[in-house]
Amino acid sequence: MEDVGAALGALAFFAFIAFLVWHSHERKLDRRRLRLEEQNRILDRLGSGPELAEFLKSEQGQKILSSLNEPEPERPRNGPYSPYKMGIVGLLTAGVITMGVSVGFFIVANLTVGEFVIPAGICGGIGLGCLLAAWVQYAIGKRWGMLGNSTENGRSARRLG
Numbered sequence: 001m002e003d004v005g006a007a008l009g010a011l012a013f014f015a016f017i018a019f020l021v022w023h024s025h026e027r028k029l030d031r032r033r034l035r036l037e038e039q040n041r042i043l044d045r046l047g048s049g050p051e052l053a054e055f056l057k058s059e060q061g062q063k064i065l066s067s068l069n070e071p072e073p074e075r076p077r078n079g080p081y082s083p084y085k086m087g088i089v090g091l092l093t094a095g096v097i098t099m100g101v102s103v104g105f106f107i108v109a110n111l112t113v114g115e116f117v118i119p120a121g122i123c124g125g126i127g128l129g130c131l132l133a134a135w136v137q138y139a140i141g142k143r144w145g146m147l148g149n150s151t152e153n154g155r156s157a158r159r160l161g
Helices: 002-046 049-057 059-069 083-111 117-144
Strands: none
Touching: 002 049, 002 117, 049 059, 083 117
16 A cells, blocks of 8 residues: 555656646747737738738838747846756755655654655655755856856845855
C-alpha cells in the first residue's frame, strides 16, 4: 500500500508539471489568437478593395498596417527582467516552494505514522537541487558578465554573494 501512495504522489507531481507546461503554451496561443482576431476585425471593418486602398493611404491606415507587421514584443536581453535573471528567480521560487512542501511533509510525517517521509525527502531533494542550480547559474552569470551592473533609480544593484 505504501508503494501505491508513493507512485501516486510521483504521478501527481509530474501531472502538475505537465499542467504548468500546457497552461503556459495555452496562454501563448491565446495571445496569438486574440491578436489575429483583432487584425481580422480591422480588416472586416474596411470592407471592399477601393475602401481598403483609400484607408491604407491615410496616416491612420499606415499606423494600422505597421502594427499588423510588428512581431510580438520580446523580453529585453539586459536589465532587471532579462531571461537569464528571470531564470534565476524561477529556480529560487521553485526551490523555496518545494522546500516548504518538504517541511510540511516532514511535519505531517512526525505527527502521523511516517508515511510522508519519502515524499518529504523527494521534495527536499528537488528543492535543494533548484536552489543549488540557482546559485550555480548566478555564479556563472556573474563570472561571464551576464548579470550586468544595472542601476535602478540611481542606486547600484546589490550583490547577492
